[in-house]
Amino acid sequence: MKNFEKTFSLIFIFLAFLVSSAVSQVQVERSKDKVIISGVPYYVHTVRKGETAYSISRAYGITVETLTKENPPAVYGVKEGQVLHIPVSLAGSPAEPVKPYQPSGRDETRYVYHKLQAGETVYSLSRKYGVSENDIILSNPGIEINKLPLNSEIAIPKKEFMSEKQKFEDQNYIYHKVVRGETLSSIARSYGISLRDLRRENRDVRFPQVGSYIRIPMKGKQTPAPKPVAGLPDTLIREDTIKATPLTEEVTSFNKLQGSIDVAVLLPFYLRENARRIEVDSSRWLKGKRVYRVINRSEDWIYPRSLGFVEMYCGILLAVDTLRSLGLNVNLNVYDIGIDTTEVIRLIRSGKLEQTDLIIGPAYSKNLSIVASYAGQMGIPVVSPVQLQNNKVLKGNPLLFAAHPTLEVSQKAIAAKIANYYDHNYVFVYTNTPGTYESTAQFKNMIFDELRYRVPLENVRFKELAYLSRSVLVKDSINRLEQALSNRMKNVVIIATDDPPAMSEIIMDLFNLSRKYDMKVFGYPDMRTLDNLDPRYFFELGLMIYTPSWIDYSQNDIRNFNSDYRRIFKTEPEEMSYAWTGYEIAYYFISGIALHGRQFLEHPEIHNPDLLQTRFDFRRLSPSDGYENNHLFLIRYSRGYETQLAGDEIAPTPLN
Numbered sequence: 001m002k003n004f005e006k007t008f009s010l011i012f013i014f015l016a017f018l019v020s021s022a023v024s025q026v027q028v029e030r031s032k033d034k035v036i037i038s039g040v041p042y043y044v045h046t047v048r049k050g051e052t053a054y055s056i057s058r059a060y061g062i063t064v065e066t067l068t069k070e071n072p073p074a075v076y077g078v079k080e081g082q083v084l085h086i087p088v089s090l091a092g093s094p095a096e097p098v099k100p101y102q103p104s105g106r107d108e109t110r111y112v113y114h115k116l117q118a119g120e121t122v123y124s125l126s127r128k129y130g131v132s133e134n135d136i137i138l139s140n141p142g143i144e145i146n147k148l149p150l151n152s153e154i155a156i157p158k159k160e161f162m163s164e165k166q167k168f169e170d171q172n173y174i175y176h177k178v179v180r181g182e183t184l185s186s187i188a189r190s191y192g193i194s195l196r197d198l199r200r201e202n203r204d205v206r207f208p209q210v211g212s213y214i215r216i217p218m219k220g221k222q223t224p225a226p227k228p229v230a231g232l233p234d235t236l237i238r239e240d241t242i243k244a245t246p247l248t249e250e251v252t253s254f255n256k257l258q259g260s261i262d263v264a265v266l267l268p269f270y271l272r273e274n275a276r277r278i279e280v281d282s283s284r285w286l287k288g289k290r291v292y293r294v295i296n297r298s299e300d301w302i303y304p305r306s307l308g309f310v311e312m313y314c315g316i317l318l319a320v321d322t323l324r325s326l327g328l329n330v331n332l333n334v335y336d337i338g339i340d341t342t343e344v345i346r347l348i349r350s351g352k353l354e355q356t357d358l359i360i361g362p363a364y365s366k367n368l369s370i371v372a373s374y375a376g377q378m379g380i381p382v383v384s385p386v387q388l389q390n391n392k393v394l395k396g397n398p399l400l401f402a403a404h405p406t407l408e409v410s411q412k413a414i415a416a417k418i419a420n421y422y423d424h425n426y427v428f429v430y431t432n433t434p435g436t437y438e439s440t441a442q443f444k445n446m447i448f449d450e451l452r453y454r455v456p457l458e459n460v461r462f463k464e465l466a467y468l469s470r471s472v473l474v475k476d477s478i479n480r481l482e483q484a485l486s487n488r489m490k491n492v493v494i495i496a497t498d499d500p501p502a503m504s505e506i507i508m509d510l511f512n513l514s515r516k517y518d519m520k521v522f523g524y525p526d527m528r529t530l531d532n533l534d535p536r537y538f539f540e541l542g543l544m545i546y547t548p549s550w551i552d553y554s555q556n557d558i559r560n561f562n563s564d565y566r567r568i569f570k571t572e573p574e575e576m577s578y579a580w581t582g583y584e585i586a587y588y589f590i591s592g593i594a595l596h597g598r599q600f601l602e603h604p605e606i607h608n609p610d611l612l613q614t615r616f617d618f619r620r621l622s623p624s625d626g627y628e629n630n631h632l633f634l635i636r637y638s639r640g641y642e643t644q645l646a647g648d649e650i651a652p653t654p655l656n
Helices: 008-016 054-058 064-070 072-076 122-129 133-138 184-193 195-201 271-275 304-325 341-352 365-378 407-421 437-451 478-484 500-513 525-529 536-541 556-570 578-596 599-604
Strands: 034-037 041-047 081-086 111-115 153-157 173-177 214-215 258-268 277-286 289-296 329-336 357-360 380-384 400-402 425-432 461-466 492-497 519-523 545-546 627-629 633-637 643-645
Touching: 008 034, 041 277, 054 064, 111 122, 122 133, 122 153, 133 153, 133 214, 173 184, 173 578, 184 195, 195 214, 258 304, 258 578, 271 304, 304 329, 304 556, 304 578, 329 341, 341 365, 357 525, 357 578, 365 380, 365 400, 407 425, 407 492, 407 519, 407 545, 425 437, 437 492, 461 478, 478 500, 492 500, 500 519, 500 525, 500 536, 525 545, 536 633, 556 578, 578 599
Parallel strands: 258 329, 258 357, 357 380, 380 400, 400 627, 425 461, 425 492, 492 519, 519 545
Antiparallel strands: 034 041, 041 081, 111 153, 173 214, 277 289, 545 633, 633 643
């Protein structure tokens, strides 16, 4: 996309150091191939195994920031076979080769000294030696492991000394032991440092685990966290389950699979409804009497409620075809399971699911609960392919995976984001739609929980507005909204409803007020599906939305998918089509089981294939519960009429 690099904040440039997670750097050779693009000569560099954005930039004498600006996809990390373009005019002298690191003060009674080989990561070493990633990092204080060259030695703690090895004394650092409920964000706030600085000192920590140690830099003044507000608990046990930036784990690559997997697809195709090829038209009247006509439906007519699931099945077929081409034998069994529980109970009793390795579906919660309970007894993983109204069905179903984040996940992300603007005027707009009170109240509490870590709540300017339709208040609705806005300070508007008519009216009113008031506007993911509203309202408002999917149509894999879909199904999927979802779910879960077996079901984090438009970051509250995807992208509708990825901003320093 145009100006792609402008859509990322500096924090994404920093992430370029982390995403490959490679602790060993191979010797990078400058490419001899050159190409001229728009009159500008470029080196054409093909990434080899073990090379990282850092090592490549050193070889060409440029910074990582320059490399990612010229090659935006590299902000996610580079992978073997990826082609990079580096301007010849910017290339300088190669940096001097870094000599292998040799630790001083060796203590072989406590540590094993491992020589790094190409492609090894902190994660792979932790698995090899049976110790945690944090144990390895804290055993090598003062060095950046992910920048070490080949044959460097790093200390791996021996298990028998792990209880003692945590006693580091370093005048430059504090070692903080993680307790339940803490996250990198909350730890940074408690020590009065920025999240960026904390991540810089703990580059290889994906997320802190209870009992692990985080290194706190002793730079400048350390300020305590804001005092808790009276009446609230001293410690909030909160799970920071939001990753609004692309996952930094090493991409799982594979070009060959083997074995056989049986997959059952349980989706509402509405075959009976689609079999009715005639309809009765009663729209005409003649001499005061209704006229009934029998009309034959066209050959390409599809029952509207089944269309999305037909597209999902098309995506599943493409994924299965790809995996079969890699050598995997996939047996696909498809069942029409709608909202009625009779069919799913009959299917279970037939025994047809007993030998299944994976179940995708059903879509409706009642049937999903029945299938998850049965499959749990049989040891069969089940994937819920669509958004659930809530995550209650995950309780007590450890083999159930919710592929689509619930609304609660988006609410947590919005709350964490807008808390950065604690010096703004907050306008919380909601509707009194039946059944939404509990969710709305929970969302508001999330916002205050985040704010209390940044500023005393008595300093927060927060206004609530129950929005009423124009049909009820005519012009008074926009007047009430304007009264809640401030012309003396910046505003943050949270549209806390997923009711389509209400969302449309609120957005139009905000658009009419946007020239008079400075505002940032946040909405729920469903706002992307509004089709009765001029898109220019989104762009002029700079609307920001957390969403589980993001498609970059300039990427080759997206183009290839569209090409294959068009070739086979004679059409292309729209941006919000279930076809993408079906492909991602089938590709991710089938390949995960094929590569890792049962271990994948207990630790889905070990599998991170390169997907098209989403990422899967599965987390659960307890070992007895199911997993929910917690990955979200933050997108912004820019005034340049582009939909952009918006990076996280650094939170301001808390007020005293």
